[in-house]
Amino acid sequence: MIELDGLTKVFGDRVAVDDLTVRVRPGRVTGFLGPNGSGKTTTMRCVLGLARPTAGTATVLGVPYRRLWRPLTRVGALVDPRARHPGRTAYAHLLALARSNGLSRARVTEVVDLVGLEAVAHDRVGGFSLGMGQRLGIAAALLGDPEVLLLDEPVNGLDPEGIRWVRELLRALAAEGRTVLVSSHLMSEMEDTADHLVVVGRGRLLADVPMAELLGASAAVRVRSPQAPLLAAALRRAGAAVTLELDGALRVEGMDPARVGDAAFATGVPVHELTRVVASLEAAYLELTGGEVEFRAGLP
Template structure:
C-alpha cells in the first residue's frame, strides 16, 4: 500500500502539490489522472524519494522509501524509460539493478522473457525503439518481484499487441493482490484498465473514487429514444409524467428514467421504437468536465490566423 498524508511540494512561490492525502490499495489497479502541470510526476517522484516533500508524508507499506532495504523488492517503478545507459545491453542494465538490490541473476532472465526482450537481451539499449525501451523499463519495475508497482505512461510507444499485453499484465498483478498505480493521458486505455481513480488538478485532490462512481458523478446519464411516431411517443410519456427533449430526426432524450420503464410504456400503447438506449459519458468526457477549471494551458480551436505583413514583406 502507498499512503500519502498532507503531501505538499513547493518550488519557490509555486505550489506543485498541495496537501494531498489518499491511499493506493492492493488488489486493484488505481489510475492517477490530471491535466498537464497538475503535479502527477512530482507526486510520483516524492513517493520514490526522488523529491523531498516541503510538508506531509508518504509511506510505502508503512515505511519511508529511504528506509527500505533493497527497495526494488518492495516497489517497482517505471517513470522514465529513457533513464538507461545507452552503452549497456538490456541484460547488463537489469543485472546491475539486480546486484544492487540482492536479486538473483536468474530473475534477470525471467523478466526479460516476461516482457518479450530475450532475443535482444545482449543488444545495447541505445539501439532500442521507444516501445522496446518501455518494455525494458517495465522489466526493471518487475525485477524485484515487488508487492507494489508504479507505472507512468506505460503504453507509450507500444504497438496494439504491446498495449493489450501491458493492460493484461497490470490486471494480473492486481489480481495477485499487488498494489498497482498507473498514470496515463490515454483515457480510453485507462477506462479499460483501472478499477479506481485518483484525480488531481493544480496539485489538489479532485477525486478518489471507483471508476464507475467517477463517471456517474461527473457526467450526464440519459435515455435516447428514436421513433417514427414522435407525437404519439410524446403523448404517452407526458401522460406518465415523463419529460422528453427533442434532439431532431425523431430522436428524444429523457433524463432520470430507466429505459425499461419507457420501453414498457411504449409497448403498452403500441408506439414503434427504432432505438431505446441508455447513454453515459465516457471517462474522457467525465474527466474533462471535472478538470475544466484546473487546466493550466488552454489551446484554442480553429486554424491559426494569418500573420499581418508590412509593405516591405516583414512582420508588422
C-alpha cells in the same frame, strides 16, 4: 498500499501537487489520471523518495520509501523510460539494479524473457526504440517481484500489441493481490485497465472513485419517438432531465430505460428506439477536468 496524506509539492511559485490525500489499495488497478502537467509524475517522485514533499507525507507499505530495505523487492517503479545510461546494455543495466538489491542473475534473465527483450538484452540501450525502452523499464519494475507497482505512463510509445500486453500484465498483477498504480493521460487505455480511478487536475484531487461509478454518473437513456414533444413533457413531469439531440432523439438523464419505456406506454406514444447510453470515460473525464488543464490550446 500507497498512502498520500496532504501531499503538497511546490516548485518556486508553482504548486505542482496541492494537498493530495489518497489511499491506493491492493488487489486492483488504480488509474492515476490527469492532463499533462497536473502533478502525476511529481506525486510518483514524492512517493519514491526522489523528491521531498513541501508538506504532507507519502508512504508505501506504511513507511516512507527511503526507509525501505532493498526497496526493489517491495516496490517496483517505472518513472522515466530514459532513466538509463545509453552506453550500457539492457542486461548490464538490469544486473546493476538487481545486485544493489541482492537479486540474482537468474532473476534478471527471467524478467528479460518476461518482457520479450531476449534478442536485444546484450545491445546498448542507446539504440532502443521508445517501446523497447518501456519494456526495459517494466522489466526493472518487476525485478524484485514487488507487492506494490507504480508505473508512470507505461504504454507511451508501445504498439497496439504492447499496449494489450501491458494491460493484461497489470490486471494479472492486481489479481494476485498487488497494489498497482498506473498513471496515464490516455483515457481510452484506462477504460479497459483500471478498476479504480484517481483523477487530478492542477495538482488537486478531482475524483477518487470506482471506474463504474465515474462512468455511471454520466449515464443516460436515448429514446426516439414520432411524438417526441409529448414524451418529453411526460418524462419531465416524472422528474427526468430531457434534452433534444441533433437527430431528433431525446436524451434522458436521471431515469433508467425501464421507467422511460413505462412512461411512454402510460402516455400512449410509440417508441422507435430505446437505448442505455454509457458515457465514455473520455467524456466523463473531460467533464471533470474541463477547468483544470494547465496548457490549453486554442483553435487557429
